[in-house]
Amino acid sequence: MTVRATYGEAIRLGFEYLMERYSNVFCIGQGLWSPWYVGNSMTDLDHKFGRHRVIDTPVSELACTGAAVGASLCGYRAIVIHPRMDFMVLAADPIINQAAKWSHMLGGQAAPAVTVRAIINRGGEQGAQHSQALHSWFAHIPGLRVVMPATVQDARDLLISAVLCDDPVMYIDDRWLYDLSEDLPDVVERDLRSEKPRVLRSGKDVTLVGSSYSTLLCQQAAVELEKQGIDAEVIDLRVLNPLDTTSVVESVAKTGRLVAVDGGWRTAGLAGEVIARVSESLGRFKSRPIRVTLPDAPAPTSKPLEAIYYPDSQRVIEAVQETLAVAR
Amino acid sequence: MTDVSVTRASDLGGLANPARPLSPIDVGAYDDATLRHFLTLLFRIRFAEEKVGELVERGLAKAPCHLGIGQEAVAVGVSAALNARDRVFGGHRSHSHYLALGGDVYKLLAEVLGKLDGTSRGMGGSMHLYGRELGFYGSVPLVGATIPLAVGAGIAAQMEGQGAVGVCYFGDGATEEGVFHESMNLASAMRLPVLFVCENNLFSSHLDINLRQPSDRIGRYGDAHVVNTRSVDGNDTVAVAKAANELVTHARNGGGPGLLEAVTFRHRGHVGPKEDIDVGVRRRQSDIDAWKRVDPIPRLISALRDANRMTAGEIAQLEQSVRKEIDEAATRAEAAAYPEERALLDLVYIGGASK
Numbered sequence: 250m251t252v253r254a255t256y257g258e259a260i261r262l263g264f265e266y267l268m269e270r271y272s273n274v275f276c277i278g279q280g281l282w283s284p285w286y287v288g289n290s291m292t293d294l295d296h297k298f299g300r301h302r303v304i305d306t307p308v309s310e311l312a313c314t315g316a317a318v319g320a321s322l323c324g325y326r327a328i329v330i331h332p333r334m335d336f337m338v339l340a341a342d343p344i345i346n347q348a349a350k351w352s353h354m355l356g357g358q359a360a361p362a363v364t365v366r367a368i369i370n371r372g373g374e375q376g377a378q379h380s381q382a383l384h385s386w387f388a389h390i391p392g393l394r395v396v397m398p399a400t401v402q403d404a405r406d407l408l409i410s411a412v413l414c415d416d417p418v419m420y421i422d423d424r425w426l427y428d429l430s431e432d433l434p435d436v437v438e439r440d441l442r443s444e445k446p447r448v449l450r451s452g453k454d455v456t457l458v459g460s461s462y463s464t465l466l467c468q469q470a471a472v473e474l475e476k477q478g479i480d481a482e483v484i485d486l487r488v489l490n491p492l493d494t495t496s497v498v499e500s501v502a503k504t505g506r507l508v509a510v511d512g513g514w515r516t517a518g519l520a521g522e523v524i525a526r527v528s529e530s531l532g533r534f535k536s537r538p539i540r541v542t543l544p545d546a547p548a549p550t551s552k553p554l555e556a557i558y559y560p561d562s563q564r565v566i567e568a569v570q571e572t573l574a575v576a577r
Numbered sequence: 578m579t580d581v582s583v584t585r586a587s588d589l590g591g592l593a594n595p596a597r598p599l600s601p602i603d604v605g606a607y608d609d610a611t612l613r614h615f616l617t618l619l620f621r622i623r624f625a626e627e628k629v630g631e632l633v634e635r636g637l638a639k640a641p642c643h644l645g646i647g648q649e650a651v652a653v654g655v656s657a658a659l660n661a662r663d664r665v666f667g668g669h670r671s672h673s674h675y676l677a678l679g680g681d682v683y684k685l686l687a688e689v690l691g692k693l694d695g696t697s698r699g700m701g702g703s704m705h706l707y708g709r710e711l712g713f714y715g716s717v718p719l720v721g722a723t724i725p726l727a728v729g730a731g732i733a734a735q736m737e738g739q740g741a742v743g744v745c746y747f748g749d750g751a752t753e754e755g756v757f758h759e760s761m762n763l764a765s766a767m768r769l770p771v772l773f774v775c776e777n778n779l780f781s782s783h784l785d786i787n788l789r790q791p792s793d794r795i796g797r798y799g800d801a802h803v804v805n806t807r808s809v810d811g812n813d814t815v816a817v818a819k820a821a822n823e824l825v826t827h828a829r830n831g832g833g834p835g836l837l838e839a840v841t842f843r844h845r846g847h848v849g850p851k852e853d854i855d856v857g858v859r860r861r862q863s864d865i866d867a868w869k870r871v872d873p874i875p876r877l878i879s880a881l882r883d884a885n886r887m888t889a890g891e892i893a894q895l896e897q898s899v900r901k902e903i904d905e906a907a908t909r910a911e912a913a914a915y916p917e918e919r920a921l922l923d924l925v926y927i928g929g930a931s932k
């Protein structure tokens with residue numbers, strides 16, 4: 250039976266599925282008893298499952314994340330929620346130095362099956378400390394799986410796969426996607442280890458690669474490009490770490506052109522990683538690959554500066570036109 | 578709508594109870610000019626923040642604005658103990674901290690609107706203020722972030738040996754971050770000249786302090802870290818000024834850091850101009866009504882009148898002239914220019930264009 254849901258509601262469905270079926274799942278994080286902090290993605294879960302399993306916390310990102318890691322070493326599948334990724338920086342140690350290292354450093358005998366949910370919440374002239382998309386940073390860490398749903402179904406299903414995975418997983422959702430809506434099939438539990446990037450649209454002229462909101466930009470650009478007679482293939486990365494770019498390489502082998510789109514900064518970022526991997530595999534492109542990213546600057550607050558800061562689908566279209574302008 | 582309520586005995590006793598019997602504010606220790614200055618600042622902060630609320634309601638200020646209406650006495654009292662060499666840091670709710678040091682309303686409102694003339698040249702908005710010329714070294718919305726920065730200002734002051742202090746304002750919520758405790762310990766171990774000012778408004782966004790901590794008295798952390806501590810009525814400008822002065826004087830003389838807990842309450846919700854809502858959670862109207870009864874401004878006004886320090890006419894005139902100043906500043910700020918687009922890249926590194 251299918252159910253119509255928005256991206257925000259789909260996340261909530263994922264939580265509901267997990268908490269109904271797995272008594273060892275609990276949620277901890279700031280604002281979980283407020284309807285604003287996490288949008289509509291956890292509405293009333295505290296009432297449905299009790300405030301002992303949906304815990305609103307003091308302003309203590311470090312302790313709450315460390316505690317989630319600790320409980321996960323003791324048989325629980327804790328989900329620690331960071332309503333804003335910027336504030337999660339205070340919890341870097343339990344994520345990077347602890348959760349991500351435990352398996353390897355202790356001989357593969359123990360790993361916290363913790364899920365760290367981080368929300369990207371930008372725009373609205375909120376500025377430098379309330380806007381960051383730090384996924385590339387975390388994707389750099391071996392031992393930490395990183396997923397970023399772009400679609401409504403993935404919003405639900407990747408959450409479920411993340412929580413049921415025995416490794417620590419960072420699940421990153423983006424408030425700009427919350428209003429997307431889709432018909433969802435019943436849940437099928439999937440092993441996160443076999444989840445890979447997905448071709449969302451096939452095309453022969455150019456390969457567009459995105460993740461999360463950037464995937465949406467790629468899809469919007471593809472629709473416009475089709476009107477101009479350009480046939481774009483869109484690949485959604487979904488799982489940033491470990492990153493498997495096999496399908497991207499295959500796609501670029503076919504199209505010869507690559508535009509990598511990312512909502513993070515340019516330098517040492519995800520878009521550069523995608524281009525590097527494809528370049529390592531393919532000797533030849535029809536034109537040089539292009540990345541569309543944020544400029545290497547913090548988010549501004551002033552209206553006209555914010556207006557030029559975030560890439561939009563037009564920027565993706567222009568990048569595609571640039572790759573095509575070069576001799577075919 | 579979710580209701581988050583709690584009942585527990587208060588370790589703060591009367592300070593957390595706005596329905597307590599009030600003793601009148603004792604203005605005896607201050608001269609007329611100082612008291613007039615206090616009232617001017619209280620008016621300026623209150624009306625400027627009401628103006629910010631209007632700018633939000635009109636859709637002109639989009640970024641989150643956290644209003645401290647009801648809490649003005651804390652910054653006014655603390656600033657009275659400071660001088661031009663001291664260095665002050667704030668947080669997300671810092672309009673009052675900036676203005677109480679003599680900050681310019683036009684610059685504040687221009688910043689709130691993202692204009693070039695703002696305190697941070699339009700790059701920061703309400704949550705990122707700056708005023709080095711006043712000793713205001715910056716406010717940022719990452720909770721607790723500036724607490725260790727003020728400790729650093731304490732190290733600088735100790736090295737300089739000129740008797741300056743580092744000051745940080747933060748809320749009760751910020752004491753739940755580990756960095757608060759590390760900072761208190763460091764400052765105490767090094768006997769640094771630092772004033773930690775906790776505006777304990779008994780809430781962190783929608784959560785009552787009793788849902789977050791086993792006691793509502795932040796002063797207990799001062800005991801734990803062996804820091805001189807005063808817990809005072811944060812709605813009594815004079816009580817705050819006296820306690821801040823004691824702690825600052827002690828710190829200037831090498832006595833080590835001080836923790837000032839000023840117990841107060843914000844009339845508005847956590848963010849934005851509305852009274853009845855904290856991040857989607859309904860507030861208790863009875864709390865708001867009770868705390869308005871101990872509003873710092875009418876309390877200072879009645880003390881001034883009872884002590885024959887200002888007449889009703891003088892007070893009304895002062896109020897009117899501050900309102901006029903704010904209205905004019907707002908009109909100018911609305912008309913002011915935005916920063917140029919090139920600022921986006923030019924300002925990433927100090928001193929000019931980045932590549």
Ligand SMILES: Cc1ncc(C[n+]2csc(CCOP(=O)(O)OP(=O)(O)O)c2C)c(N)n1
Nearest residue numbers: 336670718719720748749750751780781782
């Ligand atoms: C590190 C960090 N965590 C969480 C937040 C979200 N946040 C902003 S203000 C605030 C409440 C802080 O409460 P308190 O320190 O008591 O200050 P008040 O708002 O009461 O003035 C929270 C949780 C943040 N800005 N930074």
Ligand SMILES: [Mg+2]
Nearest residue numbers: 748749778780
């Ligand atoms: Mg507070």
